[in-house]
Amino acid sequence: MLRGKAIGLAGLRREQEARQAIDHIASSFRKELYELLQRQLDTFRENLELFARKYRKKIENEPEFRAQFHRLCVSVGVDPLVSKKGFWEEILGIGDFYYELAVKISEICIATRNVSGGLISVDEIKRLIDYRNEARFTRRSSKRRILRLQYEISRDDIERAVQRIQVLGKSYSIVSFGGIRYIRSVPGELSYDHSCILAASKENGYTSENQLISCLKWSKERVMLGLEGLLEMELAWVDDQGTERLYWFPSLYYPMED
Amino acid sequence: MFRYPPFYSYPPSFTLQPVKATREKQLKLWCDLVLSYCKHYKIFKLSVTECATWSLFVNTSIDRKLSVDAIGKVLSRLVSMGYGEWLNKEANVCLVYWRRPNEWAQLIYDWVERSGRRKSILTLYEIRFSEDTVELEFHEMDIELLLKSLQVLESQGKCVIFEGKTSDDLGVKFL
Numbered sequence: 539m540l541r542g543k544a545i546g547l548a549g550l551r552r553e554q555e556a557r558q559a560i561d562h563i564a565s566s567f568r569k570e571l572y573e574l575l576q577r578q579l580d581t582f583r584e585n586l587e588l589f590a591r592k593y594r595k596k597i598e599n600e601p602e603f604r605a606q607f608h609r610l611c612v613s614v615g616v617d618p619l620v621s622k623k624g625f626w627e628e629i630l631g632i633g634d635f636y637y638e639l640a641v642k643i644s645e646i647c648i649a650t651r652n653v654s655g656g657l658i659s660v661d662e663i664k665r666l667i668d669y670r671n672e673a674r675f676t677r678r679s680s681k682r683r684i685l686r687l688q689y690e691i692s693r694d695d696i697e698r699a700v701q702r703i704q705v706l707g708k709s710y711s712i713v714s715f716g717g718i719r720y721i722r723s724v725p726g727e728l729s730y731d732h733s734c735i736l737a738a739s740k741e742n743g744y745t746s747e748n749q750l751i752s753c754l755k756w757s758k759e760r761v762m763l764g765l766e767g768l769l770e771m772e773l774a775w776v777d778d779q780g781t782e783r784l785y786w787f788p789s790l791y792y793p794m795e796d
Numbered sequence: 797m798f799r800y801p802p803f804y805s806y807p808p809s810f811t812l813q814p815v816k817a818t819r820e821k822q823l824k825l826w827c828d829l830v831l832s833y834c835k836h837y838k839i840f841k842l843s844v845t846e847c848a849t850w851s852l853f854v855n856t857s858i859d860r861k862l863s864v865d866a867i868g869k870v871l872s873r874l875v876s877m878g879y880g881e882w883l884n885k886e887a888n889v890c891l892v893y894w895r896r897p898n899e900w901a902q903l904i905y906d907w908v909e910r911s912g913r914r915k916s917i918l919t920l921y922e923i924r925f926s927e928d929t930v931e932l933e934f935h936e937m938d939i940e941l942l943l944k945s946l947q948v949l950e951s952q953g954k955c956v957i958f959e960g961k962t963s964d965d966l967g968v969k970f971l
Contacts, residue, residue, distance in 0.1 A: 775808035786808040793805040
């Protein structure tokens with residue numbers, strides 16, 4: 539930086555000119571650098587495309603590999619999910635894959651919303667989809683690209699598909715309570731106590747007062763308050779035909795269609 | 797083979813829910829099941845105490861059953877939605893309208909026209925049991941329901957019902 543009191547107007551102008559010269563060099567440098575990076579990125583993308591064609595089967599069949607590939611794409615600025623009509627869609631059919639999974643998920647959410655109160659765990663959705671896929675394995679596959687058994691679905695896939703639905707409208711979201719990931723299809727809030735109760739019931743999809751008292755080490759009052767809240771929110775149903783009153787949570791477990 | 801819906805395998809479905817909103821959903825699910833079960837097995841009438849032992853309301857695989865009280869509430873809901881009618885409130889017997897009387901009336905009158913039976917007189921017994929109706933939906937249908945359906949036709953001016961010693965003896969002339 540130019541210093542000294544005797545800068546004067548000439549000094550200021552020199553400073554300005556110098557800055558402009560630096561800016562000019564910097565911008566043309568930036569431009570060159572930018573173009574270089576663009577070319578490298580394009581080359582990278584081309585290589586990614588070749589990679590995708592070569593490993594198409596692996597990407598389709600292995601959820602772990604698919605997840606890594608997806609992260610790789612996103613890191614170079616390509617989102618296979620969004621480019622539905624692009625060449626990614628043609629090479630991998632991946633756009634379609636997530637779209638169809640998203641449709642399946644929303645079908646399940648709508649079908650169970652009546653009893654689940656609009657909250658269903660990601661594990662439960664996966665279980666229901668796996669069950670349907672297995673049933674389909676015994677039928678002839680049609681020409682249309684439906685979710686066949688060879689497309690093993692991971693929990694990651696489910697969450698990514700839900701993100702896709704979110705692009706279309708905000709009604710679906712992934713929420714976390716007490717270490718369990720849920721898809722929420724209606725608005726609502728769960729308190730800390732409520733989520734603890736759900737987490738404690740994850741194993742069987744149901745619980746009882748005594749079970750919660752011994753497992754969470756809470757007082758009877760605290761347990762009852764939590765259970766009553768869940769009942770009011772239509773997230774729990776009572777069952778009085780066991781040895782003691784049981785509380786069932788459709789969000790965690792619900793029988794499937796035959 | 798009748799296929800039960802998923803909620804039939806869900807234990808809490810068999811306990812009447814204390815929370816109103818949940819109970820509403822529950823009653824609706826049960827009403828739907830009762831209607832499709834009765835339609836499948838061509839059941840026109842339910843007696844609460846009698847049907848409490850049917851597999852419709854008893855799921856042995858999960859060891860759960862709907863109480864007589866709850867069954868009464870389900871049927872009351874069915875009636876209030878217009879899908880049933882109490883014949884005898886004390887004995888808790890009700891007609892189940894998996895098809896409503898006016899829809900039955902239409903079916904019967906269509907058959908009357910098709911088979912050229914206008915202007916003829918038939919007894920209720922004949923309508924229910926004649927060989928000519930074997931293929932038809934209303935063959936062997938419940939006598940009370942048949943009477944109700946014919947009464948609909950009567951109110952529409954499409955038939956006249958005559959006296960008889962018993963219900964089956966009642967005659968009806970189609971116009």
